[in-house]
Amino acid sequence: MSAIVKAIRIHSHGGPEVLRWEDVEIAPPGPGEARVRHTAIALNFSDINIRRGGFYQKDPLPMPLIPGNEAAGVVTSVGEGVRDVKPGDRVGYVGVGAGFFAKTGAYALERNVPATRLVHLPDGVADIEAAAMMLKGLTASNIVNKIYRPAPGDHVLIHAAASGVGLILTQWCAHFGAVVIGTVGNAEKARVAREHGAAHTILYRETDFVPAVKAIVPQGVRAVLDGVGKDTFEKSMDCAAPFATLVNYGNASGHVPPIDIMQLSLKGTLSMWRPGVSHFLGDPERFKTLCAELFDLVQKGVLRNLAARTYPLAEAARAHADAERALFAGPVVLLP
Numbered sequence: 177m178s179a180i181v182k183a184i185r186i187h188s189h190g191g192p193e194v195l196r197w198e199d200v201e202i203a204p205p206g207p208g209e210a211r212v213r214h215t216a217i218a219l220n221f222s223d224i225n226i227r228r229g230g231f232y233q234k235d236p237l238p239m240p241l242i243p244g245n246e247a248a249g250v251v252t253s254v255g256e257g258v259r260d261v262k263p264g265d266r267v268g269y270v271g272v273g274a275g276f277f278a279k280t281g282a283y284a285l286e287r288n289v290p291a292t293r294l295v296h297l298p299d300g301v302a303d304i305e306a307a308a309m310m311l312k313g314l315t316a317s318n319i320v321n322k323i324y325r326p327a328p329g330d331h332v333l334i335h336a337a338a339s340g341v342g343l344i345l346t347q348w349c350a351h352f353g354a355v356v357i358g359t360v361g362n363a364e365k366a367r368v369a370r371e372h373g374a375a376h377t378i379l380y381r382e383t384d385f386v387p388a389v390k391a392i393v394p395q396g397v398r399a400v401l402d403g404v405g406k407d408t409f410e411k412s413m414d415c416a417a418p419f420a421t422l423v424n425y426g427n428a429s430g431h432v433p434p435i436d437i438m439q440l441s442l443k444g445t446l447s448m449w450r451p452g453v454s455h456f457l458g459d460p461e462r463f464k465t466l467c468a469e470l471f472d473l474v475q476k477g478v479l480r481n482l483a484a485r486t487y488p489l490a491e492a493a494r495a496h497a498d499a500e501r502a503l504f505a506g507p508v509v510l511l512p
């Protein structure tokens with residue numbers, strides 16, 4: 177039987193005020209689907225970009241639209257042919273298949289999800305923690321497992337080190353023995369970044385980070401991990417040691433302007449990456465393997481204090497407004 181549940185929807189792109197708390201109808205789970213009652217829903221920066229509009233979308237998204245790609249919850253019923261999960265299972269998911277940014281819908285009390293996209297949450301990983309760290313952790317995993325893994329003693333510059341992804345990268349790189357230099361927007365974020373393993377912090381809104389980094393490591397850093405984008409990426413080349421790796425994984429301040437490839441030679445034979453997690457989320461088994469690694473790191477205490485700043489789901493507009501103003505450190509989770 178169909179059910180009516182509360183959800184946050186947008187009817188047009190715009191500011192946080194377009195997020196509305198409404199009734200929506202959901203069908204019973206179809207073949208291969210599970211109905212999940214959400215207990216914790218991630219706020220990701222991509223949700224803000226989807227809400228604003230124009231984010232990697234060639235075609236307009238169908239409206240009204242329920243934002244959100246990531247949540248944790250409990251399976252309440254399953255459709256035909258589902259064997260991997262059963263009612264009562266504690267689960268999480270990131271995206272529901274191809275078309276990551278088109279197939280949103282997590283900002284709702286309940287949702288039908290293809291069962292193959294669900295990962296079981298182990299004991300020792302709370303629902304809020306899972307929602308706070310799956311996508312952000314997979315973003316960090318993509319970097320440290322596929323692009324650049326710090327060697328002990330490597331200096332690594334992490335921009336917005338106290339952000340959702342930044343705190344995971346900071347902890348993970350420090351775990352590998354890297355000397356993390358974190359840029360941060362305010363003194364409280366500096367404290368949080370240091371508490372999570374940053375050896376140095378730079379208040380990059382009031383201090384030019386290039387000379388500040390060079391004062392710490394005159395030969396330059398081995399890698400730059402940057403989710404800020406427009407305001408930081410190009411300048412970061414001047415912080416890099418020869419043969420360093422520059423990773424732009426996000427655009428919180430806007431897209432990085434086009435870069436002349438010759439700059440990679442002139443600034444010291446640099447390599448540059450622009451990863452995106454949605455590519456490897458297409459394979460459910462790979463998703464589960466990578467989540468298992470993340471959950472293991474949480475259980476071992478390598479990734480810690482991931483319990484996020486929370487807001488009621490109904491107040492998603494306030495959560496978006498605060499995130500856009502970059503007021504607070506760490507990830508944000510919406511609670512149904």
Ligand SMILES: NC(=O)c1ccc[n+]([C@@H]2O[C@H](COP(=O)([O-])OP(=O)(O)OC[C@H]3O[C@@H](n4cnc5c(N)ncnc54)[C@H](OP(=O)(O)O)[C@@H]3O)[C@@H](O)[C@H]2O)c1
Nearest residue numbers: 221315336339340341360361403426427428429452453502
């Ligand atoms: N490549 C991928 O697959 C992938 C996956 C996940 C996330 N991302 C992207 O990675 C970026 C960071 O994600 P996150 O979850 O860490 O985000 P977040 O927790 O919301 O943090 C973003 C941080 O960026 C800094 N910032 C600088 N300029 C900003 C501006 N104009 N507006 C807002 N924030 C600004 C702020 O830190 P300070 O105050 O310290 O400056 C802010 O806290 C986003 O662009 C996101 O879309 C990419």
